[in-house]
Amino acid sequence: MAESARPSHPLSAAEAWEFTVARAKDTTFFFDFDGVLAPVADDPDAVHPVPQALDVLETLAGLVARVAIVSARPVSFLQSRFARLTHVDLYGLYGLEVLHEGEVVTEPAALPWVPAMADLAEQARAELPDAILVEYKRLSVALHYRTAPHLADQVERWGHEQAERLGLRIQRGRMVVELKPPVDQDKGMVISDAVLTAGCAWYFGDDMSDVKAFDALRAREALDPGFFGMCVAVANPETGAELSSAADLTLESPEAVARFLTDALPAFRG
Template sequence: MAETQRPNHPPSIADAWAVTAERAAETTFFFDFDGVLSPVTDDPDASQPVPAVPGVLERLAAAVHRVAIVSARPVSFLRSRFASLERVDLYGLYGLEVWHEGAVVTEPAALPWIPAMSDLAERARAELPPQILVEFKRLSVALHYRTAPQLSGEVERWGHEQAERHGLKIQGGRMVIELKPPVDQDKGMVITEGVRDAHCAWYFGDDMSDIKAFDALRAREAVDPGFFGVAVAVANPETGAEVSSAADLTLESPYAVAQFLTDGLTSF
């Protein structure tokens, strides 16, 4: 952390964990899913968390005030991967869905867009090359070109045309673009709200949408010098350099994330 140290930041990882342990009752940990808790896969439905992740998240949730996963995945997908977790909140579709204390809440402004998203997914399957994986998420449509990177330009042109024609938002990512309803919600807004009453927060991310979450930690520090925020990037060959440049430290893989948390918990 020393290379990107800010005035209120401890000079080392060990010190950062010590500060976090001191503020455990007022600390929140936020995690992206794909590329952070799970390796990215060619087939999104095949993604699974690193084996050590569920256990270490449950231990972390018992040690701090709150743990949450903030993902582009639907809440239904996240629940299928973390059914055993009792203390972890789930934010799906960039915060359009929230699972908290046994119930899922959907942003009301997004609900009328479900039929349009379904139609968009059907058009994508009909109009884009068959190598493109079209992922319908109820409130968004993701167009994956990981297995056919040479088609990225065609996919992005099609996506931007649809966004302009139908008034949709578009989100770029790791070998994917996603079309979303024009509802004002993103990971940065989730974190802004989530740290409003916190005195310490960590965010682990690997993609462009996660930079907004990093920025939310910086903004909280700007208005409250007593707040301690740590932005952690997870390395990858696609967006890694840009995300790492916005973070306080970089870990090498989801397996390294699990080990980092396991080691850090010894400070509590």
């Protein structure tokens, strides 16, 4: 395939890899964390990336222009899980935080909301049932009902009441309702900015918030005939067919993501 000939969607994984390898030094890979590089668990603090992911991400980062993780997790959490990866950028809290070349930068507009988020976390622990896991992330509060799905409506109502009272935004995820500052930042905006100078980019996601990242790659393709974007969904019963229908390719698990990348590495080495 000629380097300048962008493949048309839909296309096979082999065709996508062929184009990507030819443009390796102009390519960025983006990954969500939970559900993509690590299995989802009842206790979010107990989640770790699948072992194969660590080695393949570091290797991949040495073969392409950039590898980045774009997550709802704080950068501090991501650092604790990827401490030995020296060439992978970390975007936390949907891009409100970013670690690049050893420096953590926080979106200034979000910083005044730190005290309100701390107070909200305490209020949630006091007012919501004990079965709801309240995760305080400094710049957001996530309300997990994975172990108590029958309480989903109650959590949704409480979240909407607090969002209206405080002027916050709501982000829904896999068995979670998250309250965030009213700052314009999401995964789609992260990707839109990050691919401005890229010729090729892949995004791996498992949740509805990742559709915005998929949309950003599609939008970039529409603006730049030389840009190629590949959207990969990691299947799960909680997001169902909606996420997969927005993707070019679907993989079945974080382990499958690691195998998929590992199997492609020899092609980069020629």
